[in-house]
Amino acid sequence: xxxxxxxxxxxxxxxxxxxxxxxxxxxxxxxxxxxxxxxxxxxxxxxxxxxxxxxxxxxxxxxxxxxxxxxxxxxxxxxxxxxxxxxxxxxxxxxxxxxxxxxxxxxxxxxxxxxxx
Numbered sequence: 001x002x003x004x005x006x007x008x009x010x011x012x013x014x015x016x017x018x019x020x021x022x023x024x025x026x027x028x029x030x031x032x033x034x035x036x037x038x039x040x041x042x043x044x045x046x047x048x049x050x051x052x053x054x055x056x057x058x059x060x061x062x063x064x065x066x067x068x069x070x071x072x073x074x075x076x077x078x079x080x081x082x083x084x085x086x087x088x089x090x091x092x093x094x095x096x097x098x099x100x101x102x103x104x105x106x107x108x109x110x111x112x113x114x115x116x117x
Contacts (some may be wrong), residue, residue, distance in 0.1 A: 002027035002104075002117060005037065005089075005096035013095045014107040024061040025117045032096070036089030041101075046078060049103040053081055056093055056106060064088045 004020065006013035020027055037045075046053055054073060058064055064066040069091075073081070085091050097104040097112070102113050 001099075003030060003098040004028065005030050005032050005094060005098070007032050007090070007094050010094055012075045012108050016095045016097075016112070019112050020117075023117065025112070027117060032092050032094055033091035034089070036092060037096075038101050039079070039086040042082040042085050043078060044101070045098070046082065046101045047115070051103060051106060053078065054086060056081075058091055061090055062086050068092075 002020070002025055004017065006017065006029060008014075008031060017029070042056070046056060053076075057069065057073065059070070064070070067084075069084075076084070093106045095108055097108055097115075099117070104117075105112070
């Protein structure tokens with residue numbers, strides 16, 4: 001089963017959800033703002049995905065900018081980064097698509113048709 005982490009007011013998340021539905025994919029939706037993933041889960045996804053840490057951050061979001069993370073992110077340890085991400089779901093790039101506890105895609109730049117859903 002797919003897990004779809006989203007912010008329901010986000011137009012990109014709505015587009016991604018529409019595509020998943022059109023593809024006939026069943027998925028479980030989680031509101032990132034209300035229920036961000038745990039630091040432990042985020043750390044596991046980051047370490048096993050091979051995706052750069054910065055890619056997990058919503059770099060255009062208000063939370064990212066208000067914390068001044070543009071200049072601080074490179075100095076953060078992975079533990080500090082996942083603590084930040086898990087404390088504020090709005091820091092997490094969305095949507096986040098997970099399958100079998102593995103990151104399939106962060107953000108929605110390319111179609112889900114190409115993924116092994």
